[in-house]
Amino acid sequence: MTDHDVIVIGAGPAGLTAGIYAGRMRLSTLVIEMMMPGGQAAITHLIENYPGVSPLSGAELASRMQEQMESFGAVLVSDTVTGIERTGDHFTVMRGSGPTTARAVVIASGTGYRELGIPGEKEFVGRGVSYCATCDGPFYRDQEVAVVGGGNSALQEALYLTGLVTKVYLIHRRDEFRAHPVLAERVRAHEKIECICSHTVESIEGSGAGVERLNLKPVGEGEKRVLEVPGVFLFVGLKPKTEFLGDLIETNEWGFITAGEDTRTNVPGICAAGDCREKPLRQIATAVGDGATAVFAIERYLDDGEW
Ligand SMILES: Cc1cc2nc3c(=O)[nH]c(=O)nc-3n(C[C@H](O)[C@H](O)[C@H](O)COP(=O)(O)OP(=O)(O)OC[C@H]3O[C@@H](n4cnc5c(N)ncnc54)[C@H](O)[C@@H]3O)c2cc1C
Known part of the structure; x- marks a missing residue:
């Protein structure tokens, strides 16, 4: 029994x-x-x-x-x-x-x-590094944030964040998104989203207060970039x-x-x-x-x- x-x-x-x-x-x-x-x-x-x-x-x-x-x-x-x-x-x-x-x-x-496994990721979890836009998005109201990823979750959450923040940088390592075309079209047309394709995040830096910047490197040709943002949302698998x-x-x-x-x-x-x-x-x-x-x-x- x-x-x-x-x-x-x-x-x-x-x-x-x-x-x-x-x-x-x-x-x-x-x-x-x-x-x-x-x-x-x-x-x-x-x-x-x-x-x-x-x-x-x-x-x-x-x-x-x-x-x-x-x-x-x-x-x-x-x-x-x-x-x-x-x-x-x-x-x-x-x-x-x-x-x-x-x-x-x-x-x-x-x-x-899935974690990205880059310097600063673990250190700043809960202090600027997040895996849930619904949970943590409201902390960044009227500020700029970054989203990393190119699948459905990343694009969907980037769109959600536009309702809270002033700008979303969407960083993706390829030049095309894996997400459904309807999401990709919405993202590319959105005035608050800047797509930074063919780039990866090399490291996340900040201070005791939390995340301050992301260091981006190009995949292949292109320039390194530094993004001054207090928050980054990771959706990489x-x-x-x-x-x-x-x-x-x-x-x-x-x-x-x-x-x-x-x-x-x-x-x-x-x-x-x-x-x-x-x-x-x-x-x-x-x-x-x-x-x-x-x-x-x-x-x-x-x-x-x-x-
Ligand atoms: C940001 C985001 C946006 C999404 N948007 C959509 C969307 O718009 N439309 C859509 O169709 N899908 C969407 N998805 C995908 C969808 O949420 C998932 O496909 C779906 O939730 C999968 O359901 P599941 O029950 O298999 O697993 P989950 O939803 O992951 O549920 C599994 C549950 O098991 C529990 N669990 C795990 N291990 C244990 C354990 N050892 N003991 C007890 N409990 C345990 C977990 O706590 C969890 O609650 C989205 C996903 C994400 C991350």
């Missing part, structure tokens, strides 16, 4: 969706979240590409998903999962408050930010939050779980849903799809052991 039928690790869009589907299947479901329900989506100021409900704030979307999940009986707790062990035909999930058992597990632990799994689950060389579209991992009874899974597109729409698919796979597994 286990404590639960299913344990879901992480309450971002993937985990909350798994909770909705599992609760609705009348499976006893525990969802464990170490930070804030909604995950990365909860800190996104405006979501305009989630079908049917856009545009709305990520916090609002997360709160609606959580409410919907709890209405179907899944229980959300605040705790950190530190490992999973297979014990006979069930799993023991280790967490801060002690072990909890379940017949199946959905890993929906998402991703965290994602790394999966899968270290707590140890060797139990197969991952690729970057740590993303190598489950297929059916979300089944190499361990029968454990599915991987959302951004922590190896996949071509990491968005809310794809995360919720995974959450639903994972419960479909688990339901069949619990029913007849099919994997």
